[in-house]
Amino acid sequence: MATLKEMASKEELFTGGHRACAGCAFPIAAKLALKAANNPVVVACATGCMEVATTIYPYTAWKSSFIHSAFENAAATISGVEAAWQALTRKGKLDQKFDLIAFGGDGGTYDIGFQALSGAMERGHNILYICYDNGAYMNTGVQRSSATPFGTHTTTSPAGRVQQGKRQLRKDLTQIIAAHGVPYVAQTTTGHWSDYVKKVEKALAVDGPAFINVLAPCRLGWGYPPEDTVKIAQEAVQCCFWPAYEVENGVWRITVKVREKTPVADWLKKQARFRHLFRPGNEGLLEEIQAEVDRKWAELLKRTEESAELSA
Amino acid sequence: MGNSALANEAVKSVALTGNEAVATAMRQIHPDVVAAYPITPQTEIVQIFSTFVADGLVQTEFVPVESEHSAMSATVGASAAGARAMTATSANGLALMWEVLYIAAGLRLPIVMPVVNRALSAPINIHCDHSDTMGARDSGWIQLYSENAQEAYDNLIQAVRIAEHPEVNLPVMVMMDGFIISHGMENVFLLSDEEVRKFVGERKPHYTLLDAENPITVGPLDLQDFYFEHRRQQAEAMFNADKVVQEVADEFAKLSGRQYEFxxxxxxxxxxxxxxxxxxxxxxxxxxxxxxxxxxxxxxxxxxxxxxxxxxxxxxxxxxxxxxxxxxxxxxxxxxxxxxxxxxxxxxxxxxxxxxxxxxxxxxxxxxxxxxxxxxxxxxxxxxxxxxxxxxxxxxxxxxxx
Amino acid sequence: MAVKEKPVAQEVQKPGWKSIPIGGLILRGGTAAEFHTGDWRTEKPIWDGEKCTNCYLCWVYCPDTSILLEDGKVVGVDYDHCKGCGICAAVCPPKVRAIEMVPDRD
Known part of the structure; x- marks a missing residue:
């Protein structure tokens, strides 16, 4: 993997001057992905914060090629770019490798872009899809998505007198994509630069589709001070709400060790979107959330242990 | 009829359905990318083209997408990447593409698409009317309608030249009536592969995502200060298309002996x-x-x-x-x-x-x-x-x- | 926050439809660098070259590509683009503390 010093010496392909909020996490995912690439990059981006903030005509933060088409079709768009690359290379009209990366938020990936993503993964294009998951439709003003955690207050799952935030569990998209049997699937956070860069490098190196789900905190939607963007992502891993792991050719591996599993409530407490859960009478909800995190964590451990046994 | 047309009389007419004629035109156009999804009565076009791919008659990258929305989206991606890209559809498939039709035109991508006209649901119906493409009349696509399989074949070949003309750079849809033309057998005069290859030439994109030396941004957020100017450009391209459609038709007439007008x-x-x-x-x-x-x-x-x-x-x-x-x-x-x-x-x-x-x-x-x-x-x-x-x-x- | 007048591109007469690339294309990469977001700041990071150990953590996590490097060494902050989020100061190791956030009263 490239060292920080090596990365620092590479050309900066993602500039400042974009309009993301101060302390936003997705620019970290964008710029590090470009740093991790070893070929010229074409980015396809779903409608959402990343597209809106980085490409306001006539400004673009991208020094790689970039295409935005619509909300739900980043995966299909990059499929087309890849098909063009295949054909033009085969016909002898092009002699240049490219790293083809699609970005989408959780709304554009888990929800409206889910079908296009599944299709692109199944067809086996040589692409990397990176979902920057901030757990809600942030660009339109924090509406719940299928990535929103249970109990979260959003503008369409508000905490009210009779309902306490989102009533459903979040969709586990990383596992769903792993079930597609593609060569590389991983999840990590924007607070784990080294883990993230390593995963992007691996994902770009495989021949075929790869998917990375990167937790990208949103200070506005989550409600925490902007300087905590890195820390809050790191703590999501330490409380096992968002384990950092990879599934490489079917082998499940945890990539960021959890030294001492912290209570999920400690993490929730730091975010305004969960404030209502700490009101008297909602103790049961906190217990439910912890139980679900424990269940998912145990399930993941089991998978990684099974993988270790099989590959031993 | 000119001399070349006379020479063409040596070419025997072939009995083909509209779908077969259009698929043949697609083989001869030899696009870089075809991304398509089956829908009655267009399905045969995709099927026949798939056999061309399977038999190695074309080097086209065929992308069997999971929906028409993705068909048009992948075609947009491919076209922006410099490929000559095509798809085909009918009715509800076209309706599902709706959002991306406007994007293809707005991004000024010279995509060519045969559409086999079929009624829109509901109630669901698989037969011909023009409600599908008439609804797309303001999407910024050039629309050419065909009376029979011969015209569908000829229009599709001309569409490539119209779409890619530097003063146009707009997508073109070429229509034929579902079942009546798509499945009806008639005698069609075909050009030779070589004639079509020469007529359509190579696509020369004025920009591409796959130019490592000149990275570009396609499809940025375009607000009150520039969106209107870009729409005005689109209108101008449509005005220009008027002239180009006739120029291409005249050149096609010299080759085929078949003269088309508006x-x-x-x-x-x-x-x-x-x-x-x-x-x-x-x-x-x-x-x-x-x-x-x-x-x-x-x-x-x-x-x-x-x-x-x-x-x-x-x-x-x-x-x-x-x-x-x-x-x-x-x-x-x-x-x-x-x-x-x-x-x-x-x-x-x-x-x-x-x-x-x-x-x-x-x-x-x-x-x-x-x-x-x-x-x-x-x-x-x-x-x-x-x-x-x-x-x-x-x-x-x-x-x-x- | 106050939006200041911008003396850059958007102040000059904007071009008409005949003279801009078609389809909303931006034919040059990285033009966002010409747009200054520095005036969004309410706090400002002050970098201390004496204390900095060049661990690059501020550089790697800065969302606005605003940590300036020269010959592989951190040399300061790009105040044209820095929005003052404070991530750089937060990720600077506790034993180093080379970046301090101060109110930006510009």
């Missing part, structure tokens, strides 16, 4: 009454025109080929002097001022100093047969209009049970 004026010069129609119904109507002419009735017909851009000035020139005109729409604009063709045509004629009496017939929805008797009725109505100087009923539903 519309076909059939026995219109001295006509006292005329029908304006789109697609396969023109064939039926021409038969009736001949019948009437034999009886000394000065009947004529105008068959639209290019609906977008709308050749308003030329239509005005062709129709203003005809005393009575009936416009036949195979699509309804429910409770608007008649069907889409009627609305546009009447608007085009408004600025003429002399205007025909006009009425409108909504017909053939959901594949309802259009018989000779239906067309005869329309001409009878026109005769009555001429005699009385009055339009009895402006909007008429033809061939529907009361």
């Amino acid at each position: 519309f076909e004026a059939y026995k219109l010069d001295d006509a006292e009454m005329a029908i304006v129609v789109i697609g396969s119904t023109a064939g039926t109507a021409k038969y009736v025109v001949n019948e009437l002419r034999a009886k000394g009735v000065k009947a004529g017909l105008l068959k639209m080929r290019m609906f977008r851009p709308f050749p308003a000035a030329r239509l005005r020139e062709a129709l203003a002097d005809i005393p009575a005109v009936a416009v036949m729409d195979r699509a309804d604009s429910l409770a608007a001022c008649g069907g889409p063709l009627f609305g546009d045509l009447r608007a085009a004629l408004y600025s003429a100093s002399k205007r025909p009496l006009m009425n409108n017939y909504i017909y053939g929805l959901g594949g309802r047969d259009v018989t000779l008797d239906h067309i005869r009725t329309v001409y009878q109505d026109l005769e009555e209009m001429l005699r009385t100087g009055e339009v009895k009923r402006e909007i008429n539903y033809l061939g529907v049970r009361e």
Whole structure:
């Protein structure tokens, strides 16, 4: 993997001057992905914060090629770019490798872009899809998505007198994509630069589709001070709400060790979107959330242990 | 017919369905990328093209997408990446592409797409009418309609040149009537592979995502300060297309001996009454025109080929002097001022100093047969209009049970 | 927050439809660098070259590509683009503390 010093010496392909909020996490995912690439990059981006903030005509933060088409079709768009690359290379009209990366938020990936993503993964294009998951439709003003955690207050799952935030569990998209049997699937956070860069490098190196789900905190939607963007992502891993792991050719591996599993409530407490859960009478909800995190964590451990046994 | 056309007489006509003719044109055009999804009655095009890929007759990258939305999206991605990219669809498939149709045009991508016309749901119906593509008339695509398989074949080949012309850079859809043309067998004169290859040439994109030296940003957020300018450019390209469509048609005529115009004026010069129609119904109507002419009735017909851009000035020139005109729409604009063709045509004629009496017939929805008797009725109505100087009923539903 | 007048591109007469690339294309990469977001700041990071150990953590996590490097060494902050989020100061190791956030009263 490239060292920080090596990365620092590479050309900066993602500039400042974009309009993301101060302390936003997705620019970290964008710029590090470009740093991790070893070929010229074409980015396809779903409608959402990343597209809106980085490409306001006539400004673009991208020094790689970039295409935005619509909300739900980043995966299909990059499929087309890849098909063009295949054909033009085969016909002898092009002699240049490219790293083809699609970005989408959780709304554009888990929800409206889910079908296009599944299709692109199944067809086996040589692409990397990176979902920057901030757990809600942030660009339109924090509406719940299928990535929103249970109990979260959003503008369409508000905490009210009779309902306490989102009533459903979040969709586990990383596992769903792993079930597609593609060569590389991983999840990590924007607070784990080294883990993230390593995963992007691996994902770009495989021949075929790869998917990375990167937790990208949103200070506005989550409600925490902007300087905590890195820390809050790191703590999501330490409380096992968002384990950092990879599934490489079917082998499940945890990539960021959890030294001492912290209570999920400690993490929730730091975010305004969960404030209502700490009101008297909602103790049961906190217990439910912890139980679900424990269940998912145990399930993941089991998978990684099974993988270790099989590959031993 | 020119010399090259004579030379072409050596080429035997081949019995083909419309779908087969279009798939053959696609093989000869040899696009870099085809991303498509099956839908009746377009399915055969994708199937046949897949066999070309499987048999190594083309080097095209075929992307069997999971929906029409992704078909158009992948085609957009491929086209922006510098590829000559195509797809094909019908009805609900076109409707699912809707959002991306506008994007393809707005991004100025020269995508070419055959559309096999079929009624839109609900109720679901697989047969021909023009409600699908008529709904897309403001999407910024150039629209060429075909009367038969020969025209569909010829239009598709010309569409590539029109779309990729540097003054145009717009997507083109080429229509044929579902089942009536797509599945009907007729004799089609084919150009040789070499002739088509030379005619369409290589795509020379003015930019591409796959130019490592010159990275570009495609599809940025375009706000109050520039969006309007970009839309104005699009309108200009549509105006330019008018000229380019005719240039390409003239060049195609030299190659094939088949001359295309924006519309076909059939026995219109001295006509006292005329029908304006789109697609396969023109064939039926021409038969009736001949019948009437034999009886000394000065009947004529105008068959639209290019609906977008709308050749308003030329239509005005062709129709203003005809005393009575009936416009036949195979699509309804429910409770608007008649069907889409009627609305546009009447608007085009408004600025003429002399205007025909006009009425409108909504017909053939959901594949309802259009018989000779239906067309005869329309001409009878026109005769009555001429005699009385009055339009009895402006909007008429033809061939529907009361 | 106050939006200041921008003396850059958007102040000059904007070009008409005949002179801009078609389709909303931006034919040059990284033009966002010409747009200054520095005036969004309410706090400002002050970098201390004496204390900095060049661990690059501020550089790697800065969302606005605003940590300036020269010959592989951190040399300061790009105040044209820095929005003052404070991530750089937060990720600077506790034993180093080379970046301090101070109110930006510009």
